[in-house]
Amino acid sequence: MGAPRCRGRGPGAAGRGQSQRRRPAAGAGRPSRRAPQPPPQQPAGRSGAPHAGAGRRRGERGGERAATGRGGGSHRLRILGSNWILQTQIDRATARRNCPESPCCRDSSQHHAEAREFSVHVPLPQLTLCRLRTHQWCFILFNVLLFHVLLFGADLLEQYFLHSLPLSYTDAKTLEIRERARKLDLDPLKANLSHTGSSAATCSNQEVFLLIVVCSSPENRTRRNVIRQTWGNVTGSRGYSVLTRFAVGKAASASTQLEINEEAQEHRDIIEGTFIDSPETQTQKMLMSVEWTVTFCPHARYILHTAQDVFVGVPSLAGYLLSLTQREDIYLGRVVHHRVPDRDPQSPGFVPIHQYPEEFYPDFCHGSAFLMSQDVARKVYVAAREVPLAVPPAAFVGICAKRAGIAARHSSRFSGEKHISYNRCCYKFIFTSSNMREDELFKDWKETSDGEDCSLLETYYSLVSCKVLTYIDKFKQFNLDRIKDEVLHFVN
Template sequence: FLLLFNAQRDIKYQITSETHTVELLQSLFFHHFPNPMENSLPLSYTDAKALEIRDRARKLDLDPLKANLSSSSSSAVTCSSQEIFLLIVVCSSPENRTRRDAIRQTWGNTTASRGYSVLTVFAVGKAASASTQLEIQEEAQRHRDIIEGTFIDSPQTQTQKMLMSVEWTVIFCPRARFILHTAQDVFVGVPSLAGYLLSLTQQEDIYLGRVVHHAVPNRDPQSPGFVPIHLYPQQLYPDFCHGSAFLLSQDVARKVLVAAREVPLALPPAAFVGVCAKRAGISARHSSRFAGDKHISYNPCCYKFIFTSSAMREDDICVYIKKIPLFGISAHSKILSLANVPCKADAKYSAHRIAFKSTS
């Protein structure tokens, strides 16, 4: 019966708008009638390398890492002494301040959900343009929510950016219980995600997202995403969570960081994390409440339930977030009305910090 139960959860649908609805309904069923195996501990680890990585992660000395990272990245963000329930790291491009401001004004403006602290930060590399780099430095000082690497931000350095953000989280934000890595064009349903996380009975070894199965490395030497066979000889990647958004528990972030020392940066960012997790004995866990690379058109029921929707425009985010009080947040929380937050990308509005506090 349990095998059948798990098989139902792992059904893979064709990616169309109709099947997204079916998948969400299926996920809603399991939300109310949870799988008894979902929060169980992983199977016993027999792989010696995985055991070694997990042991090294537990004993990780952060002091030398802190010195190394301080020379390869900069940040005005301070959270080392804070108890963060959910840290959201948005992988952003230096030139896209408009997108960052839209997030700051909307879902990224949340400082607490259900009484638990939430922090949103942006990970970027250095801008190729000197003028853009000056703007990034001013923006970082003003908002104090940017983590900046010393590498030039480009399609070829996205895995480096991912690793930098994981390393920064472990070293400078070690009390963050959960970490959501997300792309800059993604809408995040913070209240629904926080509610799910609070329901977990097992809060370690969490690597959750929309799972990609049987992905093939890019072997085209003319392609920007080329992965040489001598760097990654396997024919397939292990199952990994789609890079649009995925969740790690703090202990998994540490294990990924330790495993990353022996995984080539030539891999795509999401596959890189998946390979690191696999080496640490952690399997990707699927949730259809993550949209992957698909945009979910606004629907009150869906947006109350989903964790993410991709391919969002700035004006979409503003329009959708203003409707959030209409489908449940205002009924369960005392908040500053998002309907009064202006929908234009102007950094002056990012000073308004919106806290969701449950009354239930």
């Protein structure tokens, strides 16, 4: 009659066959439409009694599974806690022992093996980027955008809101200042300057692309030597000449003044005024440096005024200046908006109302470092005659620039008063960083002055790193200052 047909793929298939053959005799259920098939032959050399008992037990279990709708035996996956793999192995061994020659058993064993392989190799779903859903991608992108907004949002807002438009020249006073600056006669200035200051500094008769004037104190010779050995030692960038000079006043002590004289004769890079150098004469020093620039270095295309504790990225600044299409009315730096004059009489920077009655200063570039073109230097010099020297030096330049019809231009690559945490590619990108120690100047300049350029990805990573570390340092400094204030308050 051929091979027996398999109605189940489990070790209980034989048991169910026996149960179905017994069911008509007991009178339960409908009679089978098929003729009863003889039971499969037992292998030779085995006793039939134990197998018969086992068959009845398996038949009962198979009948229970059929009654509950779980037919098919152990070839289907049944998750029974932590021991379902062990149950699969037991059922597979039982089926192999009971009917090793039956095609049903071989098929059941093969199905058990496939189920076991599936259960072992894919125990749990794994999270990969390819399987992320749309809302998960949106959540990741939102956090990335939020991180960049928080990190660079302040600079972008400053760049947008502090973007200055060219001022109109309809005012008669503004037109007069600009015309006088254009026709400025330098010979009388040279004769007058000999009475207001003495200088051993020289300037080339050839065109100077970038003149850097460092406002220094007479006592800080060590800092000037550090600058001479680092970024102040640059004499050219991309084929254009760069010159560095120091502006100082008279020293309060005679010994320091002798050292200044020796240093000036040795390096010939010191612009010295006749006034005593003090916090009250810093605006006078600024005016003296502008006057020296206009008189003795009229061929300098751009002039950078900077403090002595600032790191200057000369190559990056020179590259930016070469990309400018407009060469006149350049007044560039980190713009300070709506600075209030100091009205405290006990403060060193006190500004009387009768000298400057306005509520706010006009927009000006921060005094740590700012850049102007040669024509702006002339206009500032002409307009300075009507501006009081009691205002701070940076605000003084801003007031003169506004009277000459020049608007301050903002650039976030100037750090202002902030100290930027060091990163090599970051320092290759920015223009300045304030509050630098002498050892930092040596180390940072040595690493940034090499010839290795930074890729776009390296520059992006460095800017992110600098921003994050700068904010962390600022937060630490804020906490330290608050703790110091509380300690002093407690002691007092």
